[in-house]
Amino acid sequence: MISATCVAPVNIALIKYWGKRHEDLILPVNDSISMTLSTDELCAKTTVTASESFETNRMWLNGEEVPFEGSPRLQRCLKEVHRLAVANGSQKVPPSWKIHIASVNNFPTAAGLASSAAGYACLVYSLSRLYDIPLNEELTTVARQGSGSACRSLYGGFVQWHRGALDDGSDSVAKQIAPSSHWPNMHVLILVVNDERKKTASTKGMQQAVKTSQLIKHRVDKVVPERITQLREAIANHDFQTFAEITMKDSNQFHAIALDTFPPCVYMNDVSHRIVSFIHDYNEIMGGYHAAYTFDAGPNACLYVLEENVPHLLDAIQKVFPSDSFDSDTYLRGLSVPKVDKSHKIDPAQRNKIDSLDIIAKNAFRYIIHTKVGEGPRELSADNSLLINGLPLEKEK
Ligand code: DP6
Numbered sequence: 001m002i003s004a005t006c007v008a009p010v011n012i013a014l015i016k017y018w019g020k021r022h023e024d025l026i027l028p029v030n031d032s033i034s035m036t037l038s039t040d041e042l043c044a045k046t047t048v049t050a051s052e053s054f055e056t057n058r059m060w061l062n063g064e065e066v067p068f069e070g071s072p073r074l075q076r077c078l079k080e081v082h083r084l085a086v087a088n089g090s091q092k093v094p095p096s097w098k099i100h101i102a103s104v105n106n107f108p109t110a111a112g113l114a115s116s117a118a119g120y121a122c123l124v125y126s127l128s129r130l131y132d133i134p135l136n137e138e139l140t141t142v143a144r145q146g147s148g149s150a151c152r153s154l155y156g157g158f159v160q161w162h163r164g165a166l167d168d169g170s171d172s173v174a175k176q177i178a179p180s181s182h183w184p185n186m187h188v189l190i191l192v193v194n195d196e197r198k199k200t201a202s203t204k205g206m207q208q209a210v211k212t213s214q215l216i217k218h219r220v221d222k223v224v225p226e227r228i229t230q231l232r233e234a235i236a237n238h239d240f241q242t243f244a245e246i247t248m249k250d251s252n253q254f255h256a257i258a259l260d261t262f263p264p265c266v267y268m269n270d271v272s273h274r275i276v277s278f279i280h281d282y283n284e285i286m287g288g289y290h291a292a293y294t295f296d297a298g299p300n301a302c303l304y305v306l307e308e309n310v311p312h313l314l315d316a317i318q319k320v321f322p323s324d325s326f327d328s329d330t331y332l333r334g335l336s337v338p339k340v341d342k343s344h345k346i347d348p349a350q351r352n353k354i355d356s357l358d359i360i361a362k363n364a365f366r367y368i369i370h371t372k373v374g375e376g377p378r379e380l381s382a383d384n385s386l387l388i389n390g391l392p393l394e395k396e397k
Contacts, residue, residue: 004129008122008377038374041334044118047386054098102386120146121153125377140174156375185307244292251294
């Protein structure tokens with residue numbers, strides 16, 4: 001019996017992937033760029049075990065067994081891993097051995113927090129450790145076939161998924177643009193508006209968009225290629241102003257396309273829209289972009305903000321979205337809030353303007369997660385295994 005246990009990060013797109021040109025191979029209609037978040041706050045953790053004695057492939061997700069044979073994406077990933085093992089001459093696991101997989105997320109599944117990206121990246125990375133396959137661009141094509149955005153979670157820092165042009169998808173790969181050390185003070189606040197499952201899954205929503213939206217063509221042909229070039233340059237130059245503007249505009253355009261889909265897909269809710277208008281007001285008071293919002297296929301906001309600006313932004317958030325739980329341990333999760341550095345004290349006029357902002361909504365968020373740019377997946381030692389003798393910990397007793 002041999003095993004591997006790994007963790008893999010969540011990534012949040014700055015330029016969104018939305019729409020496929022091939023459903024089964026998961027080939028996108030446009031390039032996308034994301035930032036990988038630290039696994040200290042949000043991650044998927046997976047153990048894969050292979051054994052001669054296992055009769056079938058089995059999988060447990062967050063402790064519950066899920067039908068392995070019923071998931072074509074899961075099977076495709078495993079098939080591709082077997083193919084790569086043969087191509088790499090790896091003989092670590094005999095091809096006839098079945099595998100057991102256990103995976104857990106430390107954040108709500110399907111809440112629009114990119115759980116499928118971390119989950120599939122973790123599965124594919126764990127399998128690559130088990131079968132002794134190197135992490136390279138080809139491995140990203142395997143993760144891509146689990147869930148498109150998963151290919152970007154195989155690398156840390158800033159990552160571009162290239163749409164590729166070939167029919168077999170071999171050039172539709174993720175590549176790192178810059179490691180996390182390039183912009184280490186890039187922090188993120190996730191305002192968790194709603195923990196519940198989203199209404200229209202991304203897969204279905206983007207399928208409908210490609211079929212019915214007239215705006216998506218303009219996005220794919222014109223808007224995204226320009227933004228990719230500009231955002232790559234902004235990242236290279238640590239240019240937060242351009243970074244913020246592109247990120248917010250691209251989130252808005254993605255949701256405009258969701259609304260242009262027929263019937264429309266509505267992912268943001270009233271609180272999400274209030275966050276958008278608050279961030280614009282806040283940036284105006286600050287005289288430049290101090291925070292940028294982005295929303296995936298759900299109502300939660302992901303705010304990009306430089307570390308030194310986190311305390312002021314959080315103060316302002318608590319001012320306009322006051323929470324009765326602000327002082328509780330479970331409201332503000334993740335990294336502790338840095339102390340205000342003297343050089344980053346805001347001037348009294350700005351302070352007054354923020355203090356005079358009206359309350360927008362009370363108790364609007366369940367909690368806030370404070371995290372930052374992070375590294376790609378990594379293997380953990382055997383004592384972190386989620387499987388004992390091939391069964392999930394609690395099932396084994
Ligand atoms: C809005 O990767 O979840 O988060 O490939 O069908 O599994 P499938 O979709 P998925 O879509 C993610 C969409 C998004 C934008 C993004 O992450 O780029």
